[in-house]
Amino acid sequence: MTLLHLERVEASYGAAQALFGVDLSVEEGEVLALMGRNGMGKSTTIRVICRLMKHSRGTVHFAGRDLAQLSPHAAARAGLGLVPEGRRVFAPLTVRENLIAAARPGPWDFAKVTRLFPRLAEREGQVARHLSGGEQQMLAIGRALMTNPRLMLLDEATEGLAPVVRQEIWDALDAVRRETGLALIVVDKSLAELGRIADCATILERGRSVWTGPMSGVAGEVANTYLGV
Numbered sequence: 001m002t003l004l005h006l007e008r009v010e011a012s013y014g015a016a017q018a019l020f021g022v023d024l025s026v027e028e029g030e031v032l033a034l035m036g037r038n039g040m041g042k043s044t045t046i047r048v049i050c051r052l053m054k055h056s057r058g059t060v061h062f063a064g065r066d067l068a069q070l071s072p073h074a075a076a077r078a079g080l081g082l083v084p085e086g087r088r089v090f091a092p093l094t095v096r097e098n099l100i101a102a103a104r105p106g107p108w109d110f111a112k113v114t115r116l117f118p119r120l121a122e123r124e125g126q127v128a129r130h131l132s133g134g135e136q137q138m139l140a141i142g143r144a145l146m147t148n149p150r151l152m153l154l155d156e157a158t159e160g161l162a163p164v165v166r167q168e169i170w171d172a173l174d175a176v177r178r179e180t181g182l183a184l185i186v187v188d189k190s191l192a193e194l195g196r197i198a199d200c201a202t203i204l205e206r207g208r209s210v211w212t213g214p215m216s217g218v219a220g221e222v223a224n225t226y227l228g229v
């Protein structure tokens with residue numbers, strides 16, 4: 001079943017149009033890599049899906065529902081779990097408080113999230129501002145999982161982290177998708193790491209979807225033309 005479907009979506013920042021026609025679909029249990037060079041509209045697309053920004057044209061449907069009139073809060077309640085750019089956690093709260101504050105009913109709870117990220121279990125009483133960057137990112141992912149989303153969106157979840165920590169996060173996401181079949185949209189610069197986890201890809205160029213296909217197709221001429229790699 002199609003979980004998320006965007007058709008000819010356009011969106012602007014004031015007078016500056018950023019999206020000119022984004023089409024994408026995510027099926028239940030599917031991992032979609034949203035790709036494109038810098039400034040091509042990936043984060044804006046994520047914002048539109050999560051209702052942090054309104055679209056001016058086109059349609060956004062999630063689980064059969066038109067999202068046009070939804071607030072960000074209502075979108076979260078409808079099952080969209082965002083891990084935003086820049087590791088947003090509540091700095092003065094402990095790891096446990098951060099997780100519990102996000103909790104909504106479903107299979108993901110404190111025990112399950114801390115089994116996925118044992119480092120969070122070890123630091124459950126520590127305030128978030130004293131965590132390392134990687135631990136803060138694990139906490140941001142943990143918070144999104146605690147909302148028990150139907151679709152989790154990760155915008156540059158491993159940016160700026162050491163390779164060993166990146167690996168730990170990708171392994172955890174891989175386990176989430178294998179064990180629970182949670183659908184994901186992942187934005188990341190690393191083609192190799194996306195190749196490990198994504199089933200399919202949509203590539204944006206200047207705010208438009210220009211290529212959609214299986215992740216294995218993002219190689220050779222496609223990667224060269226649209227991603228410059």
Ligand SMILES: Nc1ncnc2c1ncn2[C@@H]1O[C@H](COP(=O)(O)OP(=O)(O)OP(=O)(O)O)[C@@H](O)[C@H]1O
Nearest residue numbers: 013016017018036037038039040041042043044045
């Ligand atoms: N807050 C903003 N105000 C005005 N324009 C913006 C704003 N944020 C992004 N833009 C513009 O919208 C376009 C798409 O930006 P967006 O951040 O969605 O791209 P991106 O593909 O996520 O890029 P990156 O890989 O660099 O994060 C760009 O031209 C960008 O300059």
